[in-house]
Amino acid sequence: MTTATSVRVAPHQPAAARRHKKKHWATYLFITVMAIMWLLPLVWTLYTSLRPKADTDKYGYFSIAGHYSFQNFIDAWTQGGFPTYFGNSVIITVPAVLLTLFFASMMAFAVSRYSWKFNVTLLIMFTAGNLLPPQVLAAPLFELFKHTTLPYWMSDSGSLLNTYVSVIAANTAFQIGFCTFVLSNFMKAIPAELTEAARVDGASVWRQYWNVILPLTRPALAALGTLEVIFIYNDYFWPLVFIQSGNRLPVTTAINNLQGQFLSNYNLLAAGAMITVIPTLIIYLVLQRQFVAGLTLGASKG
């Protein structure tokens, strides 16, 4: 669109066009310098991770001499206990995302398809909940989980502390608000005639939700699902508060422990950091559009 405009204007105003070109040159310079600065920390981490410690000790980190290999990745993977941490991340992220989307879509369906007295009040409550700093809820939630006594066959701590359930519950509760807000906006745009017609045909409320509205909400669910996988995978805080056993931590919280474990071996630490990026990188490459759509869905209405 912008090119079309400038091309059309160019023959009439050569001076402006020249200025335009000059400005483009400056823009490229600025944006390229910024892009290089933006990449530096990541490239530095990747570069460090590819070099053996022996070489960086010998030549220094700021050098190109020596060997390059993926040995640090293999070492970090086995010594760092990554299989366990990734397993924990999956155990926490998958149910949390599914529960969040399920509950949020039900709530969004109810507030967007039917109007009753507390509609807006509930929606405000849900949206506000997502905006609170999680630290505000940390102490009471910690005490709540600590004083919820469970039989020992269910939890070795005798309470909800140190369980996956506590992290899943906190994440779900915290994310439901945002998803409800986004989904209700999306569902409001679906014509009322559709559910009306289904109702006339004798469809129950559940069928209207499950067979009529939910299939139409699929694009929003895909975008939100991608976004929530990243959000919850990247969550550092809730496991930090609720989980004490190191072997139950998800990757994101566990990498902090690697700092102590790998001590001053920056090469291993860098490799560990790169390993935790891999799942996000895959999602980034495959589902970038969904992720961006999810981010902007939430911001499109204000």
Add this chain to the structure above:
Amino acid sequence: MAVTSADTQKAAASGRGSNPARKRRRLRQFTRRDVVVLSIMVGIPTLIQLVLVWLPTLFSIGLSFVQWNGLDFTDMKWAGLGNYQYIFQNYTPFWPAVLHNIVWLLFLGIIGTPLGLLFAVLLDQALKGTRIYQSIFFAPVMLSLALIGIIWQLFYSQDNGLLNFLLGTAGKPNAVDWLGTPGVNLWAAMIAATWRHAGYVMILYLAGLKSVDPSLREAASLDGAGAWKSFFQVVFPAMKPTNIIIVVITIIESLRAFDIVYVINRGTNGLELLSVLVIQNLIGEGQVIGVGSALAVVLLVISLVPIVFYLSRTFRKEKA
């Protein structure tokens, strides 16, 4: 066409009525089973939200008025405003933390957010390779803040970090310990936070810019407005919904700032933030639930300002 209430009730019970009065229509559209299903659909999420978000928030307020070590409920003692008096007058990290939070907000507001806007405006033009640039600036948004803390530690490290190599000071006595020097490390952490924040802002503004009616810009340029003027007088005001979101996100992100400083040094030695002080008082050795909760309430009260602002703007139309 008079419909008696008995008729309507009958119709409601059977779920099918031939000719209902308008007023009663809403009642009639549900069978009893529908009402149960709908109550469950609303009830479970609402219950989760109440029990795990709003009741804890209220409890936080309650706990800020007691003295408690978190062990036994019988140990709880009423403290009145004692905890607040303590944090305002005797708790030395409190005021530095407030100051750091304000600096953090100003840094994101003056540098991080405008930088993201600048990226968006520049990349919204039909530059060659704009998608590649967008992907580069957007990449940090996908990373967790904890990981960003680690990556930037490798960058800032005094002896082996890239920054000191580039400055030519690595290994020399004048090498700056970027993360270990109070007064310096806060800026280093804020730059790391900006690395992520600017990309986030850029993505939101790129979407915002696309939503601006192109004819608005055309009209502005026909009126002889330069690029600068047409942006600030026409395009920027037209993105009001996006602007509001960005303001709210910037404020809330700076109140929530936690992960980066906690990963660097657990939020000590010049990196104190309100959110970190809350956690330091709740986990770790001496649990001082009352003090931690009082700090949480301070954080809550400050957070309510942008939250109420945002909600009142978003839901004003619907309530009216």
